[in-house]
Amino acid sequence: GAGVSQSPSNKVTEKGKDVELRCDPISGHTALYWYRQRLGQGLEFLIYFQGNSAPDKSGLPSDRFSAERTGESVSTLTIQRTQQEDSAVYLCASSLKRGSTGELFFGEGSRLTVL
Amino acid sequence: GNSVTQMEGPVTLSEEAFLTINCTYTATGYPSLFWYVQYPGEGLQLLLKATKADDKGSNKGFEATYRKETTSFHLEKGSVQVSDSAVYFCALSDRAGNTPLVFGKGTRLSVIA
Numbered sequence: 001g002a003g004v005s006q007s008p009s010n011k012v013t014e015k016g017k018d019v020e021l022r023c024d025p026i027s028g029h030t031a032l033y034w035y036r037q038r039l040g041q042g043l044e045f046l047i048y049f050q051g052n053s054a055p056d057k058s059g060l061p062s063d064r065f066s067a068e069r070t071g072e073s074v075s076t077l078t079i080q081r082t083q084q085e086d087s088a089v090y091l092c093a094s095s096l097k098r099g100s101t102g103e104l105f106f107g108e109g110s111r112l113t114v115l
Numbered sequence: 116g117n118s119v120t121q122m123e124g125p126v127t128l129s130e131e132a133f134l135t136i137n138c139t140y141t142a143t144g145y146p147s148l149f150w151y152v153q154y155p156g157e158g159l160q161l162l163l164k165a166t167k168a169d170d171k172g173s174n175k176g177f178e179a180t181y182r183k184e185t186t187s188f189h190l191e192k193g194s195v196q197v198s199d200s201a202v203y204f205c206a207l208s209d210r211a212g213n214t215p216l217v218f219g220k221g222t223r224l225s226v227i228a
Contacts (some may be wrong), residue, residue: 004158033215042119043204043218056215091159104216106151106158 002026004107006092012113013082021077021110023092032075033104034067035091043091049075082114117142121205121219128195128226136190136222138179138205146207148172148181148188149216153202162190162203195226 005024013019025032034046045059049069060066064082069075079086089111093104122137140146150162150172163172168183179190188205205219 035218040220042220043206045215045217048215059215093159103161103164104151104159106160108156108158 004092004094004105006090006107006110008110009108010111010113012115014115015084016081018078018080019082019112021079021090021092021112023075023077023094023107025073025075025092025094026105028072029094029096029105030072031095032069033093033095034075034077035093036088037091037109038088046077046090079112082112084114087112087114117146117207117209117217119205119207119217119219121203121222123220123222124202125223125225128224130197130226130228131194132226134190134192134195134199134224136203136205136224138188138190138219140186140188140205140207142186142207142209144209145183146209148179149206149208150177150179150188150190151204151206151218153204153221155201159204195224197226197228200224200226 007022030051032049035043036046037043047067048056064080067077089109091109093106095104118141120139147166149164151159152162153159163174165172165181168181171180177192179188202221202223204221206216208216
């Protein structure tokens with residue numbers, strides 16, 4: 001597609017349930033990022049994929065969070081046993097490659113509400 | 116570690132007013148600096164950037180100058196329009212691209228006619 005696509009746009013779940021969030025990056029973009037934005041907070045880095053290299057997982061807040069990406073295509077962020085503090089907008093971005101001058105292209109985000 | 120601090124909003128201005136959104140940073144070395152904008156109902160998009168000291172990034176009437184001596188990258192526009200209403204994020208990355216983009220908390224701007 002023309003831009004980064006994320007689904008679902010909104011997800012309401014009960015505490016303790018698992019959720020999966022999907023990101024479809026721009027075709028040809030080798031780098032893919034997941035960020036989290038809690039209400040009133042800045043963007044918090046979660047995880048980064050670059051081609052076939054090992055992902056940078058340094059931002060994942062706990063072992064309940066995991067993400068996968070197959071090649072240079074779709075990525076899935078999974079949150080197990082969700083907690084209320086997981087409520088946030090989860091943003092996906094892609095870029096041609098990692099680098100200080102590289103522009104990130106963001107999706108509209110998946111808003112997660114944990115009751 | 117690297118961090119970005121930007122002025123808290125919300126900021127409300129009348130059309131044609133002058134805009135300044137302050138941004139200061141802490142970083143090792145010489146980072147690249149960015150302003151991203153998020154219009155209502157849309158994803159974040161790059162507004163402008165500067166990759167070295169004294170560079171000025173500009174786009175859509177917005178400007179920001181990379182000031183190494185004050186570690187700042189303030190966003191300015193001489194005459195805002197209603198269509199500029201959005202959330203603005205200041206961000207930085209290290210020059211080598213070895214760290215992910217670090218964002219400020221965002222500043223919401225509302226421009227009223």
